Amino acid sequence: MSAPVSAAAPVGAVVERGVVALREEVMPGSWLLRLRSPRIARAGLPGQFVHVQVGGSTDPLLRRPFSFCDINPAAGTYDILFNVVGPGTAILAAAEAGQAFEALGPLGRPFGFPESGTLVAVAGGLGVAPFPLVARAARERGLDVVWFNGAHTANQLLPAAVLPEGVEARVATDDGSAGHHGFVTELLRAELPRRAGGVAMIHACGPTPMLIALAGLLGALDQEGQAVPPCEMSLEAPMGCALGTCLGCVVPSTTTASPDATPGFARVCVEGAVMDWRTIDWPRYQALGELVHHRVAPVRPAAGARVGA
């Protein structure tokens, strides 16, 4: 309890206006927004996020957290990827080129990378968001990348064009319209034992059931006495301040990473969003059910599918 307060977490975060350079519906209902924001783009790391103020009024009130989907430091831009699930994301999906959104970032703990070997990236649904940047960073470090990508249906799989070269892709869809007919964790279950010695690290992001299934898979390997690679997961939770003060975005945790995270909970914004899977209290996490609730049914923006260049 006497460890240093996690005041270091927000250090380096800045508030900066991000000017819309591109807004594109990259998959049905999923939008990519490219913001020109040089300071944040220069500082952001794979797995970190920005907290975006979507409007100038009091409704919607809170900022929205989005992982960096990709960053181009030379151009001073970063991308976020989102589904339209409520009034905040509807505003973003209707953004015009040149429009500005103020964002706070970069925030949170980034993904770690192994020295060498193979990185396995596991993405489900919109959990694919952080992985273009992760995969590129991994390739730049000379790592092999195997990407397990699951989605409901084929047209909700992120287009391969956004992947860096040399990434080996495995695909699963719930309806069997592409790749394995079933869950991405089933693909992984079949392949991981064959690769176990060769997997240096797993990065995962996706819906809660996928993360629970992955934790179950890793736990089973552990019980069998097999090698379990380090696994880091990017988590989602309803978020208030993103600075560690409101204690709103907690998930059940087995460790105390800072004194404000009293035993039992860790803050997604500070101890995460990327967490070691072993620090998550899985039975309690599973018992909680879905943490993220959307107040309104999905809203389709009226604007065209693409603006900007």
Next chain:
Amino acid sequence: MADLSVVIRDDLVLATPLLAASGTFGFGFEMEALGGHAGYGALISKGTSIEPRVGNDPPRIAEVPSGMLNAIGLQNPGVEVVAGDYAPRWGQWPTPVIVNVVGDSVDDYVNVVTRLEDAPNVAGIELNISCPNVGARGMMFGVDAGMAAQVTGAVRAATRRPLIVKLTPNVTDLVSIARAIVDAGADALSAVNTYVGMTLDLASGEPVLANVTGGLSGPAIRPLALHAVYTVSRAVPVPVLASGGVMSGEDAIEFLLAGAAAVQVGTLNFLRPDAGRHVLSGIEAHMAARGIDSLAELRPAAALGVK
């Protein structure tokens, strides 16, 4: 340069009329790293209990129109950490820190305050006798004038530090409770804590918050809080620290005109790390535009809060 200082008590003078509201600023460390102390005359800490508290299960927060619901459940590291580890480090800051205290019994409150007596850099105590998110026991002191007076009196006997008591608006007769607390020795009142509310998930039909209910804050409650401040400040002879959805200098001015001695900024700290500076610059701009040099000039005599 206008004089914006506010005297809460002779030994608690704020350089500006703004305080960071309890529960929206942690214990000051995260916001300090971002320069977030600027603009504030004092910081009020997260609620501090005798033992560490884990808090409620998530989801703990939910957005609603122009507001948010929270049910954190008083997660905090306990008074030993606050007194022994945090308080010594507050001495590095120019901004005074007031410790918000929570408890389940009169003894709890007295024990926390007594432990804090040995701690340095505690500029004052704010009693939270009305947390809406920890079940009946958390709310009971603040909704009954007799019990509110009892806990206030017991804490008053345990400390000579400035004592502020935070009112819950979830009562039928706010004024009688406010008067009882002042009669029991409070130096100032905070008005108001959050309003109890809830929201449902339309798909599941279930409450969004694991706690079912939460405290509503943000601009949605501002007119309600303004009325509470207006009413209470006319009924008691002590300073009233307003709290309720302040988003701008204009909002703070409105509370000052209604009778507040100073104004707390809460939910805005979640929206922008420069909340204190933002609100203060709005106050300064409002005063400069009218050629006003002091807060006393700003407030008409009728709104000074003294009968």
